[in-house]
Amino acid sequence: MAVDFETLTYDIGGVQTVVKAIGTGKPVIFLHGAATLEGFDFAAGLADRFRVLCPSHPGMGHSGDAPHVADMRDMLVHYLNLLDALDLAEKPHLIGFSMGGWMATELAAIARDRFDKVVLMAPAGLNDPAHPAADLGAIAPQDLPGYLAHDVAVALRYFPDGSDPAAAEAFGAARGREGDMVGRLCAHHGMGHPNLRRFLARITNPALVVWGTEDRLLPAAQAPLWVAALPDARLHLVEGAGHLLAQERPETMTAIGDFLAA
Template identity: 75%
Template sequence: MTVQFETLEYNLGGTKTVVKAIGKGKPVLFLHGASTLEGFDFAEGLADRFRVLCPSHPGFGFSGPAPHVAGMSDMVLHYLNLLDVLGLPEKPHLMGFSMGGWMATELAGVVRERFDKVVLISPAGLNDPEHPATDLGEIAPQELPAYLAHDVSVALRYFPDGSDTAFARAFGADRAREGETLGRLLAPFGMGHPNLRRFLARITNPTLVVWGTKDRLLPVSQAPLFVEALPDARLILVENAGHFVMQEEPGTLTKVGDFLAGSNRFQ
């Protein structure tokens, strides 16, 4: 069954920005990773308690081109502008996955007062040499699904299987388009910021860090580093899940929702 989203569209500084929204309740702003190939269907797992807002970054997904983007600071500015135009009735929670976790860290580090709670899921950005991430450039395309999910069949759902040539062409075009923007985002420092711990130290918001124990892209050994750097953090380790932890273990979203709602069920 296809998840039904509301589509919101804004013009931010000349950049078409599309937000997919679902659910009712306190808003949650979700920042996606370095690709949109897995989509936003995971948000249905939070939509019973929250209004989940899933923007496509400039140059990614449903949003328009963004030739001006030269680094992560441009994305932070973009999302400050989006918060202004959204005019939300209350402080949203902030949730970021992978590269979006890095993005959320810089955003919350700069304007922590604009958010309630923060959730970082398999966040990138730390670039700790003792806990190195896998270099995406060294992964052969056919091997990528096995790096995204411990159960490779979960990741393969989002890749062409040879049965639909139109989908395969669109998939390739989308990845090329997003890859071009990603290259400019990563040009300054690679997949992170050398001073990210300084941003983390400023995030006094209650924060949840979520990591799959079988993540082959970003090692789970980074998880304690995030927790130690954050003033008020909790950690959930999801056993036998890879980078796509929300897709592999959908029950993780119940725990995330409990944390955001302040439920006594969250331990």
């Protein structure tokens, strides 16, 4: 069953920024990963208790192009400006997934007073050599679904099945557009920042680190590093889940909601 979102649109520094919103209650801002292929339907798992706001990053998903974005600093300014435009009545919780986890980390580090609790879902960014992430450039396109989910059938839902050439072409164009933006964000230091562990020490907000035990893109062995570096964090491991843990184990969103509501 399709999830019924409200679509909000803001002009943020000349970038048409689209926010998919659902639910009522305390606001939650969700920052997506390096692609939007899986969509935002998982947010329905929080919508009974929270107002979930899912913006598409500039140059990605539903939002407009942003040729001015040169690196992560531009994204951080964009999201600070979006927070101003949203003009929320209360301090939102912040959730970041994968690349969005890296983004959420830097955002919370510089603006922790603007957020309540922070949830990092299989976050990118630490680039720890003892627990390396998968080399995306070395993964053949046909093998990518197996890196995204432990149960590959879950990931395959979000890929063209070959029956509709037009859909496959649109999928490829969307991934190419998003890949261009990701390339700009990662041009200087790769998917992260060499001082990110230092940044984590600034995030005094209550934090939850969530990771699938079978993640092949970003290994769950990184999770204790995040928890140790955050001043007030706990760990929630999701057994039998890969990188797309919210899609593979929808009950994960209930556990996150419990943390946010406590």
